[in-house]
Every structure is written in C-alpha cells, then in structure tokens.
C-alpha cells in the first residue's frame with residue numbers, strides 16, 4: 001500500500017501518465033458516459049494520433065478481454081454540427097481518425113448517428129476502427145485522466 005502511494009506520488013510529481021485510461025464496468029449511452037467521466041474528474045477519451053489510438057486500443061483489448069467483439073465510446077461526436085466531429089474533452093476538431101470504410105454514415109435504420117465508438121470485430125473485418133453510432137445505445141466507454149497529461153501541454 002505504501003509503495004503504491006509512493007509510486008502514485010512520484011508519477012504525479014514527474015508529470016508522467018503511465019496509464020491515463022479507465023474503463024468503468026458499466027455500459028451506458030454516450031451522454032451518460034460523458035457525464036460519468038466528468039463526475040470523476042476525467043474526460044471521455046480523445047484520440048488525436050496513431051500512437052494514442054494504439055495505446056488506447058491495446059488497453060481496451062486487455063481490460064475487456066476482447067476476443068470476438070468489443071465496442072467502446074470515445075469522446076468524438078458531431079452533435080453540434082452534423083458531419084463536423086469534435087472532441088468533447090477539448091472542443092478541438094477531429095483531425096486524426098481511423099474510420100471504418102463507409103463511415104461515418106450517420107444512419108442506423110431511421111436513427112441518426114452522432115457519437116463515435118471504436119469497434120473490434122475481426123469476423124466482420126473490423127480491427128479497432130471507428131464508427132459513428134446511435135448516441136443512446138449503451139456501450140462500455142473510456143475515460144481519460146487529463147491531469148499531468150495532454151491538457152497541461154497546451
């Protein structure tokens with residue numbers, strides 16, 4: 001326990017984010033996911049480059065023990081302006097992306113899609129690619145601790 005606290009303190013002081021991600025053990029809609037992260041002092045994860053994408057998806061694969069199918073909400077959405085995706089945690093536009101072919105589609109039957117998930121479904125040919133999904137659908141999600149990490153660098 002003492003060792004754990006010492007490690008936590010030293011990593012805080014050095015400004016290191018060894019693992020900035022948390023996946024709560026609940027499946028909720030995108031709005032609730034955003035709320036949950038905020039309430040706990042975090043943000044729904046932003047994925048702004050390939051290295052971050054790789055780090056995040058490796059963490060998801062490990063945490064959720066993904067073998068056949070996994071889906072997690074991340075912070076990107078086009079709720080404010082259809083077709084223009086931004087990160088809810090920073091307000092910045094989505095520049096780096098990893099969309100599945102033919103995505104974002106903004107359609108799921110008669111329902112619009114404005115919230116971004118990362119999908120792993122090898123049988124369907126989806127290898128951690130992005131999809132815009134129906135925001136009210138319930139999925140696991142990734143919160144990101146932003147202290148000492150990305151936000152402070154700006």
Ligand SMILES: [Ca+2]
Pocket residue numbers: 103104105106107113131132133
């Ligand atoms: Ca879609």
